[in-house]
Amino acid sequence: MSVKTLFSRAGILVLVAVSSWSSIASDFLVSTDWLEKNLQDPKVRLIEVSVNPGVYERGHIAGATNLVWHTDLVDTVKRDIVGKEQFQQLLRKAGVSSDSTVVLYGDTNNWFAAWGAWIFDIYQVPNVKLLDGGRSKWEAEKRPLTIAQKAAKPGNITLGEPDYSLRAGLKDVLEIAEKRSDYGLVDIRSKDEYEGKIFAPAGVQELAVRAGHVPGAVNVPWGSAVAADGSFKSKEELKQLYAAVGIDGSKPVVVYCRIGERSSHTWFALKKILGYDVRNYDGSWTEYGNSVGVPITNVAGTVWGGK
Amino acid sequence: MSSPALFLSFNSRIRWSVTLVLAAVLGLAAWYLQYEAQLSFSLLSGAAFGYVIQRSRFCFYCISRDFIERRETRGLLGLLTALALGLVGYHAVFGIFVPDASVGRLPPGAHIGAISWALVFGATAFGLGMALAGSCISAVLYRLGEGAFSGLVVLPSVLLGFLLGFYCWNSVYLQFMQQSPAIWLPAELGYAGSLLVQLTVLALLAALLFRFGRDKAPAAATTYQAIFVTRWPAFVGGILVAVIATLAYLRVAPLGVTAELGSISRSLGSQLSSFPTRFEGLDTMRGCATVVKETLLSNNGVFILALIAGAFAAALPAGDFKPSLPRLRDLPRLIGGGILMGFGAMLALGCTVGVLLSGIMASALSGWIFLLCCSAGLYAGWWLRQR
Numbered sequence: 001m002s003v004k005t006l007f008s009r010a011g012i013l014v015l016v017a018v019s020s021w022s023s024i025a026s027d028f029l030v031s032t033d034w035l036e037k038n039l040q041d042p043k044v045r046l047i048e049v050s051v052n053p054g055v056y057e058r059g060h061i062a063g064a065t066n067l068v069w070h071t072d073l074v075d076t077v078k079r080d081i082v083g084k085e086q087f088q089q090l091l092r093k094a095g096v097s098s099d100s101t102v103v104l105y106g107d108t109n110n111w112f113a114a115w116g117a118w119i120f121d122i123y124q125v126p127n128v129k130l131l132d133g134g135r136s137k138w139e140a141e142k143r144p145l146t147i148a149q150k151a152a153k154p155g156n157i158t159l160g161e162p163d164y165s166l167r168a169g170l171k172d173v174l175e176i177a178e179k180r181s182d183y184g185l186v187d188i189r190s191k192d193e194y195e196g197k198i199f200a201p202a203g204v205q206e207l208a209v210r211a212g213h214v215p216g217a218v219n220v221p222w223g224s225a226v227a228a229d230g231s232f233k234s235k236e237e238l239k240q241l242y243a244a245v246g247i248d249g250s251k252p253v254v255v256y257c258r259i260g261e262r263s264s265h266t267w268f269a270l271k272k273i274l275g276y277d278v279r280n281y282d283g284s285w286t287e288y289g290n291s292v293g294v295p296i297t298n299v300a301g302t303v304w305g306g307k
Numbered sequence: 308m309s310s311p312a313l314f315l316s317f318n319s320r321i322r323w324s325v326t327l328v329l330a331a332v333l334g335l336a337a338w339y340l341q342y343e344a345q346l347s348f349s350l351l352s353g354a355a356f357g358y359v360i361q362r363s364r365f366c367f368y369c370i371s372r373d374f375i376e377r378r379e380t381r382g383l384l385g386l387l388t389a390l391a392l393g394l395v396g397y398h399a400v401f402g403i404f405v406p407d408a409s410v411g412r413l414p415p416g417a418h419i420g421a422i423s424w425a426l427v428f429g430a431t432a433f434g435l436g437m438a439l440a441g442s443c444i445s446a447v448l449y450r451l452g453e454g455a456f457s458g459l460v461v462l463p464s465v466l467l468g469f470l471l472g473f474y475c476w477n478s479v480y481l482q483f484m485q486q487s488p489a490i491w492l493p494a495e496l497g498y499a500g501s502l503l504v505q506l507t508v509l510a511l512l513a514a515l516l517f518r519f520g521r522d523k524a525p526a527a528a529t530t531y532q533a534i535f536v537t538r539w540p541a542f543v544g545g546i547l548v549a550v551i552a553t554l555a556y557l558r559v560a561p562l563g564v565t566a567e568l569g570s571i572s573r574s575l576g577s578q579l580s581s582f583p584t585r586f587e588g589l590d591t592m593r594g595c596a597t598v599v600k601e602t603l604l605s606n607n608g609v610f611i612l613a614l615i616a617g618a619f620a621a622a623l624p625a626g627d628f629k630p631s632l633p634r635l636r637d638l639p640r641l642i643g644g645g646i647l648m649g650f651g652a653m654l655a656l657g658c659t660v661g662v663l664l665s666g667i668m669a670s671a672l673s674g675w676i677f678l679l680c681c682s683a684g685l686y687a688g689w690w691l692r693q694r
Contacts, residue, residue, distance in 0.1 A: 054415030057404040058558065068412075147403050147557075203601065205590075 028272035029132045029232065030103055032141055039063055045100045045152070049073070049116040050107040050135065059145035061105065061138060065094040065152060069112045069261075073119055081119050081282070088159045091125070095152025098126070105131035105138070109223075109230050115264035117272075118280050122167065124160035130268060133231035140229065166271075168254045168279040170287055170294075176254060177215045177295050184246065184253040185217040188266045189285065193258070194219040196298035199289075206259055208289025209305075212298030214256070218245040222262045225269045238269055249276040256281035256288070322623040329620045333613060345559045346609055352555045353610035356562065357449055357617025359551065361627065363544020365389075366446035367659045368437045371685055380520030381541040384513060388545025389552070391509045393668035396553030398502050401493060401670075408493035408501075418561050418665045419593050420656055420673030423487035425479050429654030430662070430680035432647045436468070437681075438688020440644025443659045444652065445564045448611060452618025454630035460638060461645040462568070468649020469565075469572035469597070473583065479654060480587050489593060490672035501670045535624045552668055559606055561669065563661030564614070565652045566607040569597030572649070594656030594666075644688075651684075 030038075038044050039062055046064040048056050056066040067073060072090055073082050082090070096102055102125060106113035110130055120128040131138070139145070175181040192198050196212035213219070224241060227233050233241070239248075247253055253276055257263040260282030271278040281288075288294060315323065333354050340347040359365070363385060370382025397417070404414045413419055420426060437443040440461050442450060447458040447465075492501040528537050552562050576582040577599065590596065595607075622628040633641055652658045655677060657666070663681060666674025 054560075057415050149403060149406050151406070203599070 028129055028268070030129050031132055032138050032143060035061070035103060035131055035138075036143055041101075043099060043101055045094060045096050045102050045155070047094060047102060047104050047116070048106055048135075049104060049112045051112050052107055055107050055135070057147065059147055062144070062146045062148075063150065064105075066149075067094070067116065069115070073116060079283075081122065084123065084159055084162065087119070087123055088157065091157050091159075092155045093152070095155045096125070096157045097155035098157055100155060100157070101127045101129065103129050103131055105134050107135045109136065109226060109265065110134035111262050111265055114268045115261040118166065118264045118267055122162050122164070124163055125157065133229055136230045166267075166279055168256075168281040170283055170291060172279070173214055173254060173256070173281050173283075173288060174294055179216070182251055184251055185214055186242075186245075186247060186253060186255045186263075186266060186270075187213045187217040187219050188222040188255060188257050188263050189213075189219075190221055191219060193285070194299075196300040196302050198302070199304070200258060204258070206286045208285050210289045210296055210298070211300065211302040211304070212289070212296045213285075214288055215295050215297045217256075217297075218247065220245060220247075220266070222257070222265050225266060232269055232273060235273055238274055242270065242274070247276075249274060252277040252279070254279050254281050256284040258285045260284040319624065322626075322628075326620045326623045329616055333616060333620075340609075343604075345606055346604060348555075348558050349606040349610045350613045352551055352559075353613030354617035354620070356548070356551050356610075357452060357614035357619075358621040359544055359547045359617075360445065360449050360614075361452060361618040361621035362625070363539040363541065363547075365544050365548060366450070367443045367663075368441060368446065368685065371682070372689060374516070374520075375686070375689055378519060378521040379523075380516040381522055383516055383541075385541030385543075385545040387509050387513050387516070388542045389548040389664065390667050391506055392546055392549030393552045393664065394502060394505055394509075394670065396549055397556060397668045397670065398493075398498055400553060400557050402498065408491075408498055411494070413489065413491055413494075413593070414669070416560050417491075417556070417593070417669040417671070418563070418595070418657060418661055418674070419489045419491045419669055419671040420662060420666060420677075421484050421487040421489050421592060422672055422676065423483040425483045425654045426673055426676055427680050429651040429656075430677040431651070431684035431687075433651030433655060433658060433677075434681035434684020434686075435688040436644045436647025436649075436651055436684075437659070438644070438685045438692065439640050440464075440648060441641075444568070444648055445614075445658070445660045448564060448614050449618035452615045452620075452628075453622040454628050456631060457633035457637070457641055460633055460641045461648075464642045464645025465568055465649035465652070466572045466575065468646040468651070469569050469653050470576050470649075471646065472650045472653025473573060473576055473586065473597075476586050476589065476653065477583055480589070484592070485588060492670040492672060505667070505670060536626065548664070549668075552665065556665075556668075561661070561665035563595040563607065563657055563665060564611055565658050565661055566595040566597065567605060567611050568649070569595060569653065570600045570605070570607075573597050574600040592656055593671075595652070595658075595661040596656065597653070640692075 046061055047067055048060050048064045049067045049069055050056055074080065075083060102120065104113040104116050113130060113134060117128055117130055176183045176185050187194050190201065193201065194213045199211050200207050220242065225233060225238060242248065253270055255263040255266045255270065255278060260280060263280055263284060267278050267280040270276045333350065337347045337350050340350060364382065365385065370386060373379040373382050401408065401414050405412055444465060447461050451458040492505065496504060555562050619628065648658065655662050659681065662677040663674055666677060
């Protein structure tokens with residue numbers, strides 16, 4: 001066999017491998033193609049978590065159940081994620097059983113779907129995957145949506161005790177800021193928020209009375225982890241992206257944003273795709289930037305309330 | 308029937324040409340916006356709504372005045388038709404959006420307003436204002452398409468009224484609205500019950516109108532005249548308004564014409580140093596909520612512009628396009644009416660379209676309260692104008 005044939009055969013082999021990889025479910029991501037082929041599978045439970053109200057109702061992927069992030073996935077009185085009992089009831093109603101494959105998707109680049117995935121992981125729900133590219137990719141590929149809602153056959157999932165090793169608290173982040181523990185810290189907000197030029201993006205209510213970032217944090221805006229079509233970049237690209245700022249998996253990582261939801265997207269990339277040890281700090285800047293006495297790096301020097 | 312255009316006068320042909328050009332422009336714009344499906348739909352539904360309310364003279368003040376002064380009922384019967392069929396259409400959509408009405412979730416986006424004194428006061432002020440100005444906001448818009456340029460005095464006054472509303476908002480909200488409930492009839496009565504009760508009320512109202520009405524039989528017309536020239540029978544307008552309202556809710560949002568005006572007013576207001584920077588609870592309220600304008604093209608902005616264009620396209624072949632300027636002595640009345648409407652629409656979070664039409668169709672108690680109070684205000688305004 002000539003070298004040329006060898007190369008072309010190897011090439012074909014790689015092509016076959018890549019194309020078949022894209023049509024099977026990976027451990028944590030499913031492609032739009034895979035999902036469309038497996039919609040009829042009773043083991044696949046599809047759940048939409050969209051930011052904007054009315055999106056699901058006006059057209060969703062067939063068979064999907066809707067979870068409302070601001071009532072279903074949180075404690076509506078104290079600032080915390082949903083409690084175990086309520087969440088278990090919700091999942092059973094959505095037809096989730098212990099042998100289900102749960103596929104999450106949502107609008108605006110899966111922000112809240114990824115946040116959902118983080119909560120599913122905390123409660124140790126097995127086989128949870130994200131639809132790569134979310135709603136926007138599905139819609140861009142002109143795949144069908146439906147407005148029909150079908151009540152799922154109740155499932156039998158039993159949740160485990162919450163695994164809080166996936167979550168970082170203010171105390172943990174403060175230890176990192178004061179160099180008492182050796183963690184990588186990734187701030188996924190915009191450059192302007194990171195540098196302290198602004199307190200929060202335009203139009204949002206949740207503010208902090210100090211601008212800047214946690215000392216020692218590196219800035220990798222969440223959007224740099226996605227390709228043009230909204231899906232995650234390849235594992236290799238992601239590895240390079242984060243290694244360039246010193247996040248290479250050699251030590252555990254904490255990610256944060258403003259309220260903890262977009263950072264879940266980066267948490268997913270680092271934890272699920274790259275397999276690093278990562279925690280999401282869901283208190284994020286609205287907690288840290290409002291805390292009294294904590295160290296802050298404010299490059300821009302913007303002063304709260306100043307004129 | 309052969310092409311009617313052959314029998315048309317030169318004048319009519321020119322009018323038709325403008326209408327067809329306008330239709331082509333609207334079509335092209337909708338095609339251009341095809342990747343922004345909601346904008347494209349808003350444009351087409353706005354044009355259709357403008358066309359229909361021009362052809363059927365769906366003007367809340369005019370049809371009420373017709374009844375008060377001449378016992379003419381067909382306009383009001385058209386409104387009742389729209390409400391009845393809209394209720395049916397909305398319930399059909401609700402069955403999909405919220406399969407079980409009793410779980411405590413409200414259907415997304417439906418205009419289910421809070422029941423408070425602010426609603427009562429706002430709706431009454433709105434009714435008074437529309438009587439003074441001679442038409443409500445949606446009618447001002449479609450009559451702009453008929454060349455009634457007095458609307459160019461009323462609309463800025465509406466913006467001013469909104470501005471006043473914004474200044475009062477925080478105290479009104481905290482005093483009257485913060486704890487007030489949003490009552491959705493299907494949650495109380497179930498879908499069947501809500502539909503039955505409301506259709507019965509509408510049927511009773513229709514029976515009253517039949518009892519007291521003294522309508523003259525409309526003049527006979529050719530098919531061409533019936534479609535393009537004379538006013539449509541009330542039920543035709545009513546049916547089509549209900550269809551547009553249902554489709555609009557299914558695809559984008561309930562019909563409303565004040566969201567864009569409110570957001571323009573808020574953007575203008577934010578230039579003033581004394582303008583409040585926060586509006587407590589405003590983003591949690593249902594209705595034509597008023598956000599700060601961020602994009603040039605919003606769904607509601609496109610809807611309103613297309614509404615005027617659709618009404619213009621309808622008015623031309625009908626011979627209803629008659630440019631007129633307001634008389635100087637009418638200015639105080641028009642300005643006062645506009646301010647009252649803007650102020651009332653801010654407190655009630657919408658107008659005759661957003662709260663009355665879209666609210667009752669959505670089975671919101673707030674819609675019915677708006678209907679009552681707005682009618683009372685309208686009657687008071689009509690009475691004042693007789694003095």
